[in-house]
Amino acid sequence: MAYETILTETRGKVGLITLNRPQALNAINSGLTRDVLAALQAFEADTTIGCIVITGSEKAFAAGADIKEMQSRSFVQSYLDDFFAEWDAMLRVRKPIIAAVSGYALGGGCELAMACDFIIASDTAKFGQPEITLGVMPGMGGSQRLTRFVGKSKAMDMCLTGRMMDAAEAERSGLVSRVVPAGELLEEALKAADKIASFSLPAVMMNKEAVNRSYEVSLSEGLRFERRVFHSMFALEDQKEGMSAFSEKRKPSFNNR
Numbered sequence: 001m002a003y004e005t006i007l008t009e010t011r012g013k014v015g016l017i018t019l020n021r022p023q024a025l026n027a028i029n030s031g032l033t034r035d036v037l038a039a040l041q042a043f044e045a046d047t048t049i050g051c052i053v054i055t056g057s058e059k060a061f062a063a064g065a066d067i068k069e070m071q072s073r074s075f076v077q078s079y080l081d082d083f084f085a086e087w088d089a090m091l092r093v094r095k096p097i098i099a100a101v102s103g104y105a106l107g108g109g110c111e112l113a114m115a116c117d118f119i120i121a122s123d124t125a126k127f128g129q130p131e132i133t134l135g136v137m138p139g140m141g142g143s144q145r146l147t148r149f150v151g152k153s154k155a156m157d158m159c160l161t162g163r164m165m166d167a168a169e170a171e172r173s174g175l176v177s178r179v180v181p182a183g184e185l186l187e188e189a190l191k192a193a194d195k196i197a198s199f200s201l202p203a204v205m206m207n208k209e210a211v212n213r214s215y216e217v218s219l220s221e222g223l224r225f226e227r228r229v230f231h232s233m234f235a236l237e238d239q240k241e242g243m244s245a246f247s248e249k250r251k252p253s254f255n256n257r
């Protein structure tokens with residue numbers, strides 16, 4: 001499929017999506033929304049792919065929703081279209097998605113990164129929810145996900161003042177899983193993705209599902225869910241292979257069954 005606002009490629013078992021609207025610092029317009037969601041669905045359906053990476057440019061992961069496209073919207077249009085609800089499709093992607101963030105991840109850009117399963121940041125990354133400076137608020141999950149990542153105090157600070165958080169603060173606060181030197185960002189993200197893709201895909205997907213469940217349910221329900229999924233994993237050929245390989249002191253060869 002031909003995309004206008006992103007580049008896609010496969011690197012072994014990893015699907016790579018590069019946001020590519022340099023003239024607008026990868027601002028998220030309707031075309032980019034359509035393209036990213038289609039690419040995610042294509043990688044999800046591709047049985048050779050075990051992990052997906054979304055990245056941007058050195059200067060910007062994405063500088064937010066496209067303000068110029070949004071500015072003349074009306075309430076009725078936004079309500080009837082359920083503006084930005086199409087991003088809910090990202091939650092249905094069951095393979096892991098890593099955000100590799102360099103430069104600005106602002107507004108919808110920060111929200112897109114947070115909708116991924118984890119964020120690897122370059123030391124130049126800057127995160128923020130500056131919607132307040134435009135007379136609005138986060139609309140793609142920022143007020144909810146940022147609060148879960150960094151806690152109420154910092155989330156309030158970011159949403160109410162619109163200030164940016166640098167990579168070191170983002171790592172300290174639990175927003176990103178690791179920070180790497182700018183020149184090594186893609187390599188490190190692809191290395192992590194490649195590692196994930198080398199494991200049993202059903203086991204990877206069940207791990208993702210269980211961690212995500214912890215955001216939605218009580219601890220006791222989450223523990224019950226984890227235990228049930230854990231029990232079911234003994235039906236996997238890959239569980240037999242993984243544990244046999246350990247006992248036999250050899251590398252496992254998973255076949256996603």
Ligand code: CO8
Pocket residue numbers: 023024025027028063064065066067068069078083084104106107108109130131134137138139140
């Ligand atoms: N939308 C549209 N165009 C943008 C955006 C954007 N978010 N960000 C940058 N651009 C454009 C600029 O207009 C400029 O275009 P041009 O050359 O034609 O003037 C080009 O990208 C380069 O940008 P700058 O010249 O501004 O570059 P600087 O290096 O000087 O500054 C900044 C970089 C600080 C990132 C600056 O561009 C900036 O502040 N951008 C806006 C950041 C922002 O406010 N983002 C939040 C947007 S709102 C949002 O995301 C809400 C999401 C949820 C909404 C849901 C509603 C239901």
